[in-house]
Amino acid sequence: MKTGRRILSVLMVSVSMLVMILTAFTAVPVKAKAATPITIVIDPGHGGVGDRNLGAQYNGFSEKELTLQLATALKAELEKYDNVTVLLTRTTDTILSLDSRAQYAKNVGADFVFSIHFNASNEHEFYGSEVWTSTFGNYYQKGTDFGRIVSGEWNKLGLYQKGVKTKIGSKGQDYYGIIRGCVERGVPCVIMEHAYLDHDYDVSLLRTSGFINKLAVSDATAIAKYFNLKSTATGADYTGFTYTHAKKPYGRLYQDETGPETCSIKVLAQDAASGNILVEMTTHDSQSPVIYFSYSYDGGRTFCTLQMWDRTKDTQSFNIKVPSGTNNPVVVCRSYNNYEKMSESTPVQVTGSFNY
């Protein structure tokens, strides 16, 4: 509001000065990028031989191969846009240190590094996509802005979205080497974990025909939106695309190390004739969104596969079907935030014989 009044008073003095001031006040960085040539570095994660260099290896998928395939397809997609130079940190199956990848990005004057990865978890229980960004100021903001855009694109492909996260190492720096190395050299960087190679939910998507190409189009579209690119070749035009900037953190943004503060359940109804138990669960985490839940009807000995939790709600109800022949089932539920930290409810005994 104050700005407007200042501009009005200046208008009466000098038109040229108004133009100068308007330019200063309306200089939204996302707008200025479109016409300026940009350099994008795509970093296919892993490469070469030896355990760590292979990345995740599950269900016939090899992470180091998928990352190179996707990076190559992404380069071709991005090159359809005007004013963009696209470079890869590796184009063959070779070992490359995280530092040399970051140094390469610095040497070529990269505007952004997109490190391409696929995921896996120790217990093979998680699924979905996630983006890791730096915890520091501008780098956090850029990575989070981009992460939100690409998450919207991945969501359209049916991938569950875990969100954008940060992780700090023991020395107070960004935990992940590629992000740390890039930020130390003044280059924004995100790690893009597209999907889990060790979970059926994601694997079934990865096995659909042309899925890597679909990911490449999603990634390219997100980058084009982020940088307000347009393509003379295809007619795609994101010069008018706008987004709300993530708030820059004041200090370091530490990762969430604890499970949701609340996780409680109530049995709302039971029907022995159909084997159904209707459960209401309330869970909340003030630090990070709750994204999965699971339930047990044998007192916590076994749990169902992780279900999607509607992160816009603290309370949700769902049906548990117990097998015929179950007597006095004991229901326990778990909730997980997007840092995969879990909380468990107090067990609730349901009295009755479920025979149907």
Ligand SMILES: [Zn+2]
């Ligand atoms: Zn990886």
